[in-house]
Amino acid sequence: MKSSSTSPFDAKYVVMAAAFLAIIVVVVYPTSLLLMQSLLFEGGFSLQNYMRAFLREGILDVLYNSLWLSLVVTLLSVAIGTPLAWLISRTDIGMKNYLRTLFMMPFTIPPFVGAMAWIRLFGPAGLANQLLSYLTGSEQEIFNVYSPGGVVAVMAIHSYPFIFINVVGALERMDPTLEESARIAGAGVFKTMRTITVPLVLPSIIAGGILVFIATIENFGIPAMLGMRARFLVLSTTIYRLLQVPDIPSATALSTLLMAITILALFAQRWLLGRRRYTVISGKAIRPRIAHLGSWKPLLTIIAWLFIFLVSILPLFAVFLTASTKYVGAPLVPESFTPKYFHYILFEFPVTQRAIMNSLFLAVSAATIAVFLGSVISYMKVKAKIRGSGIVDAVGTIPYAIPGIVVAVAMILAWSVGPIVLYGTIWIILMAYVMRYLPSALRSTNATLHQIDDSLEEAARTSGASWLNAFKDIVLPLSRPGMFAGWILVFMPAFRELTISALLWSSGTETVGAATFELQDAGYKEIAAALACIVLAVTVVGDNLVWKVRGQVESTPS
Amino acid sequence: MVIVIVAACAVGYYILQPRREVKGVINLYTSIPMATATAVVKDFEASYPGTKVELFRTGSSEVLAKIWAEKQAGAIKADVIWIADASAYYNMIEQGLLMKYKSSEAENVPGAMKDPDGYWTGARLINMIIAYNTKLVKTPPNSWYDFQKFGKRACTPNPLGSGAMLVTAGTIANAWGWDFFRDLRKAGVLVVSGNSEAAAAVVAGEVDVGMTLDYIALGEKKKGAPIEIVWPKEGVFSIASPVAILSTTKNPDTAKTFVDYAVSKRGQEFMVKENLMPVRIDVTGPTGLPNSKDVKAITIPYRWIADNSENIVSEFEKIMLR
Amino acid sequence: MKVRQAEKVKVDNLTKRFGKVTAVDDVTVSVSDGEFFSFLGPSGCGKSTLLRCIAGLEIPDAGFVYVGGQLVTSVSQGLLTPPERRNIGMVFQNYAVWPHMTVFQNIAYPLKIKKMSEKKIKEDVIRILELVRLQGLDSRYPSELSGGQQQRVALARALVMNPEVMLLDEPLSNLDAKLREEMRFELKDLQARTGLTIVYVTHDQAESMAMSDRILVMDKGATQQIGTPREIYETPKDPFVAGFIGLTNLLPVKVLNKQEKTIVVELPSGQSMSCKGDIGVEDKAILSVRPEEIEISRTHFPGFVKGVVRRTVYLGNVVDYRISINDHELRVQTGPRDIFRAGETAYLSLERNILFSV
Secondary structure: OOOOOOOOHHHHHHHHHHHHHHHHHHHHHHHHHHHHHHHEEOOEEOOHHHHHHHHOOOHHHHHHHHHHHHHHHHHHHHHHHHHHHHHHHHEOOOOHHHHHHHHHHHHHOOHHHHHHHHHHHHOOOOHHHHHHHHHHOOOOOOOOOOOHHHHHHHHHHHHHHHHHHHHHHHHHHEOHHHHHHHHHOOOOHHHHHHHHHHHHHHHHHHHHHHHHHHHHHHOOHHHHHHHHHHOOOOHHHHHHHHHHOOOHHHHHHHHHHHHHHHHHHHHHHHHHHHOOOOOOEOOOOOOOOOEOOHHHHHHHHHHHHHHHHHHHHHHHHHHHHHHHEOOOOOOOOHHHEOOHHHHHHHHHOHHHHHHHHHHHHHHHHHHHHHHHHHHHHHHHHHHOOOOOHHHHHHHHHHHHHOOHHHHHHHHHHHHOOOOOOOOOOHHHHHHHHHHHHHHHHHHHHHHHHHHOOHHHHHHHHHOOOOHHHHHHHHHHHHHHHHHHHHHHHHHHHHHOOOHHHHHHOOOOOOOHHHHHHHHHHOOOHHHHHHHHHHHHHHHHHHHHHHHHHHOOOOOOOO | OHHHHHHHHHHHHHHHOOOOOOOOEEEEEEOOOHHHHHHHHHHHHHHOOOOEEEEEEOOHHHHHHHHHHHHHHOOOOOOEEEOOOOOHHHHHHHOOOEEOOOOHHHHHOOHHHEOOOOOEEEEEEEEEEEEEEOOOOOOOOOOHHHHHHHHHHEEEEOOOOOHHHHHHHHHHHHHOOOHHHHHHHHHOOEEEOOHHHHHHHHHHOOOOEEEEEHHHHHHHHHHOOOEEEEOOOOOEEEEEEEEEEEOOOOOHHHHHHHHHHHHOHHHHHHHHHOOOEOOOOOOOOOOOOOOHHHOOEOOOOHHHHHHHHHHHHHHHHHHHOO | OOOOOOEEEEEEEEEEEEOOEEEEEEEEEEEEOOOEEEEEOOOOOOHHHHHHHHHOOOOOOEEEEEEOOEEEEEOOOOEEOOHHHOOEEEEOOOOOOOOOOOHHHHHHHHHHHOOOOHHHHHHHHHHHHHHOOOOOOOOOOHHHOOHHHHHHHHHHHHHOOOOOEEEEEOOOOOOOHHHHHHHHHHHHHHHHHHOOEEEEEEOOHHHHHHHOOEEEEEEOOEEEEEEOHHHHHHOOOOHHHHHHOOOOEEEEEEEEEEEOOEEEEEOOOOOEEEEEOOOOOOOEEEEEEOHHHOEEEOOOOOOOEEEEEEEEEEOOOOEEEEEEEOOEEEEEEEOOOOOOOOOOEEEEEOOOOEEEEO
């Protein structure tokens, strides 16, 4: 523990107090209101709301569905992601760089866009089914994406890259001498893999798996788009429906339940990972052992590329197709193609024009505010080491455990009644975004500031610089790249965010995500697809920027 | 620093956007499909220069939910409401939410389609019909009871997502009983969120038949899609989707002008172009739809529906969505 | 308390705690003008903390600090002059050279803060670069420099502002052995040329002995001894200092008789010896005798202790023996004269010893 003496001592405390106040307004107030409201029933504290919500007919099914869905998706993601990771980092398969990028691609596509793509491919009138009936002349469909299976498949496709990149990272950083000593001791390739490699990589898999679990259980867009038609309801869609009725008390109770599940999952992760010590990361870039595929190589290569085609390329093609044909289901002949939908959303349709502007505004503002707030808090904690700053940091990280839909509900509760009413304005969405993305920003700012050794600042102080000068000349320039990366990591998900804005938008405050969802939901598939293409374009540009600055893709599901 | 500047610009840009409380601006909350609503609004603004309509479009029940939430907050943003769930207006009158206004234009609207006290005026006539895909269906259904024969290849909208469906479901429950829906469920009929989605599903061939609104199906047909309308023998659910002014409106003049427009000859003729059946007796309906006089309409128990709307929604959900 | 100008740094009763741990325990020390003074001790003894308190980077819990005659820290008065106003130069263990600035910008920084003219800054920086032998490297970035070069940039940066005193926190511990020796020489040379007062923190006692005018030996936050290298080596105050500086053998002995300055003790082997020392009335003591102070002989002389050679290591200029006397093993170092082999009997004189209280 160190403390640095400063002359603007009081100024520091003022700034921290301001940051704490901001945190209270943005995080503590809505969350506690949510918890309180769930316990309030007709003026008095009681568990009545919970009772009513849980005794609702079918709620157990909904709960079961949510858990089942998340579990299956997690397992599937691990089952897909881990072998792929092994393929990339432990074998001599060709064109690894391309493969790696393409394996990661579904991650960069917003899940709801993926859902739209898969509807186009595997919906009842989807291209794949069309193809099949063309070939076989039968009415039988390969696979109807409007089903629990469809929800699982789409979510798994968008989640496996997260496991993939984590496992790749662990495998590449693992000290190869650990495996080598096993081989010397007599263990064969598979035995080594089983008894040494897998257990050592397990923490990465578990950590990643739990985050996939959480992301899945809180996801709203996919179950909403694909599950409702199949009567497959989950917690998130049920909360949404309750808010539509509107049955706020029940929605609140279920939101708390969802949050409890998420928190439990996080604790489970901490418990599972904390039990054993796994310091295998050697920090130096050591070349790991490569397995030679030999005769397996051609087959595996084909499978890999087929997989990529199916999972990364086909969906993009489908979305683009939807956006540029006259109507869904039109035959694939040149006459059916038109650019009118793109023109419509950009130049004619005020809703989409507004949505794009709103989302840009929201994403830029949320990123700026979150990173700014995060920087202040991080500086207090990592550099100035002010007592109590750790608490502020911890509180700021709480929203990490709060599902998006719950954030929305909390916001509705917090800002619908006087004296300050933000409901219906764009500011409530902004608040929600700041709350939601503050943990991500904090993570970036903490990491950035940690990398700047204290002695650099101290050297400035002993060279005659005041605290302010040292901050301006040393800390600020050195933290710029990291802060920029942190900014983009909020901007990207905020721009295409769906879950929160689906609940909070109002006339004039549509976001790209909400607009796409509503349009798709209302059956305007072409317009929705055109909008989705815009989102994809922004995503591609943004991710390239992140890559350039960070050298790696972000490692959390958005 | 660059980021700060960009952010400042963004904020500035946003703040400089015209505020909604400026004179001549009204907020229209409607459940009319987005494309149609947008077109109507554009025509209105063109007819009355200086006016501006901020459109909020979502399902009928969501519109009501938003207005309720705004009422709770003590700040109702909506100025004009125009949804398909005609029964809801009764509740709104009772809660003092609507303003009386008897437009002079409404003289040409039949008595059954407007409120005697002037709280609301029917502005378009929408009919819940059966639509089918011409490529997939060789023998089109001609009765509502034929619907269940199509099983999974049939779909209906959700009352939560369609006010017209709420009214339809309520009428069916009241007149024919909930067993109608139980049979549909047994047959595996799908539920989609709204009328537009139902029509789109038919067009795409995802289902063979669907319950949807006449003008939506007609619109698709005119685009060249393989969809056709059936007017079942029992009759159709004919709803005069009313337009009304919120009592809390900050812009009564423009709001009243909108109502005038909606039932004026020009407004009605514009809506005909959007395939909507007019309420005015002196305006010819769209080609492709029968004359409103020739439509066999099943009687709708608005009062009963108004009193039981929550029940209808939950009962439908219980039966069709489990 | 009045402070003489000749005292560049004065620390009075300084105490600093971190939670339950007392890192600096009531330390009083003063450094004279032009002195090369080290704080020496094992890791965790508090020497760095003490240095940082002098720099103003830590806030002590009690005590006073004076720099250049000025009171800069006074806990009782709530005075804490910030580091930037103490006119000290500091070199950190990891150099803390700013990676986003060139060598020139790094060194020029303190002058920029003082708002000197660009011309003057350039002059001073060039001058300092020559002083530390980094000419021509001013437009390089730290990442392009070797460890030793970065070290010198840090040094130059601290020197350029003409500080009252230079504080160095284990500056050479990251360099390899050869470079370290070179830098030691350079630092002393620098001091000779500039007349700077230097306070130097290290755990390397050889380094400390080689460079310092005086040394403060610390252990567990407390002062063990302050003195010149010779004083500390030849007259250590307690077993810790004796063992920390150079090598020594520590034997537990029983006190048999005490008369004036002569004490008769019984060695573990049973033999008795007379020692010079000044201990209180006790029956136990610790005998400290350095390996090179033990005389070794093949013949028994009166007062010599008999032992058996266990191990012989020939190092060229020195022969290092382990010789056991009963169950105690002594380390003995002699020149490469008559070399004993393992197993042989040897007679040792422990005459040149120091007796410590237990």
